Amino acid sequence: MNTLLALSIAIAAGLAVSRLARLVRLPNVTAFLVGGLIIGPSVLGILPGEMMDGFSVITEAALGFIAYSIGAEFKLSYLKRIGAKPLTITAFEGLGAVILVDIALIGCSLAGVPGFDLPMCVALGAIAAATAPAATLMVIRQYKARGPVSEMLLPVVAMDDALGLIAFAISMNIAQTLQSGAAMTVQGMLLSPLLEIVGSVVLGAALGLLLSLLARFFRSRGNKLALTIAFVFLALALCDLWGLSNLLCIMMIGAVMTNLCPAASVIIEQTDRFTPPLFLLFFVISGAELDLSVLPTVGLVGACYVLVRVVGKWLGAFLGSRVVNAHPNVQKYLGFTLIPQAGVAIGMAQLALSRLPAYGSRIQAVVLAGTLIYELVGPVITKLALSRAGEIPGSAPVQAVTPAKG
Numbered sequence: 001m002n003t004l005l006a007l008s009i010a011i012a013a014g015l016a017v018s019r020l021a022r023l024v025r026l027p028n029v030t031a032f033l034v035g036g037l038i039i040g041p042s043v044l045g046i047l048p049g050e051m052m053d054g055f056s057v058i059t060e061a062a063l064g065f066i067a068y069s070i071g072a073e074f075k076l077s078y079l080k081r082i083g084a085k086p087l088t089i090t091a092f093e094g095l096g097a098v099i100l101v102d103i104a105l106i107g108c109s110l111a112g113v114p115g116f117d118l119p120m121c122v123a124l125g126a127i128a129a130a131t132a133p134a135a136t137l138m139v140i141r142q143y144k145a146r147g148p149v150s151e152m153l154l155p156v157v158a159m160d161d162a163l164g165l166i167a168f169a170i171s172m173n174i175a176q177t178l179q180s181g182a183a184m185t186v187q188g189m190l191l192s193p194l195l196e197i198v199g200s201v202v203l204g205a206a207l208g209l210l211l212s213l214l215a216r217f218f219r220s221r222g223n224k225l226a227l228t229i230a231f232v233f234l235a236l237a238l239c240d241l242w243g244l245s246n247l248l249c250i251m252m253i254g255a256v257m258t259n260l261c262p263a264a265s266v267i268i269e270q271t272d273r274f275t276p277p278l279f280l281l282f283f284v285i286s287g288a289e290l291d292l293s294v295l296p297t298v299g300l301v302g303a304c305y306v307l308v309r310v311v312g313k314w315l316g317a318f319l320g321s322r323v324v325n326a327h328p329n330v331q332k333y334l335g336f337t338l339i340p341q342a343g344v345a346i347g348m349a350q351l352a353l354s355r356l357p358a359y360g361s362r363i364q365a366v367v368l369a370g371t372l373i374y375e376l377v378g379p380v381i382t383k384l385a386l387s388r389a390g391e392i393p394g395s396a397p398v399q400a401v402t403p404a405k406g
Helices: 003-023 028-039 049-071 076-082 085-110 118-127 133-142 148-180 186-217 221-242 246-260 264-274 276-288 292-323 328-338 343-355 360-388
Strands: none
Touching: 003 028, 003 049, 003 276, 028 276, 028 360, 049 148, 049 221, 049 246, 049 264, 049 276, 049 343, 085 118, 085 148, 085 292, 085 328, 118 148, 118 292, 118 343, 118 360, 133 360, 148 186, 148 246, 148 328, 148 343, 148 360, 186 221, 186 246, 221 246, 221 264, 246 264, 246 343, 264 276, 276 343, 276 360, 292 328, 292 360, 328 360, 343 360
């Protein structure tokens, strides 16, 4: 099949299923994944399996702009205003999911449970940290939710994926060492991941600074967008060449640009207008790549991942909120609003295909199946949590709670 024809079919499928999904109020991300699954090799076979490799440039570019949009959220003025509470809660809920999923999956692997291969378990533990902000923010905006939980939720979901990317960079190096059968060393477990993280951050900071300087010489919005695209592509190429984390690097480009470039708001606005078709294709292609034949082999692993991650998110958010003495409603309900998972997690699963070829398809199957579940039930649970906290107009809190006086 002609590549351009395949891309047009992918876009059409994503748009068509998204219209149907709107009737039952499902997130677009879920619709795009289902649309891709339907036209992919596992169902109708409209897009043949041999074409999937040809779409790698699109998925890599989409991943770059997902990371860029995350970095653009990190304005220093905003971080100073919200203080350290969201940072602490993010650390607890992100690491809580990673640690609990690691304990559950690695424990099953060491116990000899079939299907729980150690490298795959380590990679899935890191992916558990990622949260999808889009579905959560959509609920807040749709129901005009306001209150302590909503206010804390916004910065937490913005910082959550950054923590996930760092955890993923470390865990992926450990998983690759396990896959190769090499002996575990301090260098393999700590030094190599640390060098990758530092190198990625330094390269991203340098490119972000250069982007901020060069953007001053271009007045039109189109030229600023073209310059940004060029830098994202350059970062992807350099990271691939030097073995660095492209997600961390490009996230740093966005963070530096948003703080140093006077035209940051213009660039971000133009980028947000440019990326929706790219993201649509990314999710449709990801859905098309889902191999349904591997689902029976990851059933128990997938069930553990889906359930334990939710427990880790809730428990981590609860403990983090208690540590910083957050509002009682934040302690009770914040964890329930962190269930959705989509773009960044799918991107990590895509990277696992190339970096852990022996386990990549199974990791992708677990993450995509989890995404479908999370995106279906996550927004509903978020709405219920905000309603019980009394933050949706017309709802009342289950119990009137006031902060304790010290």
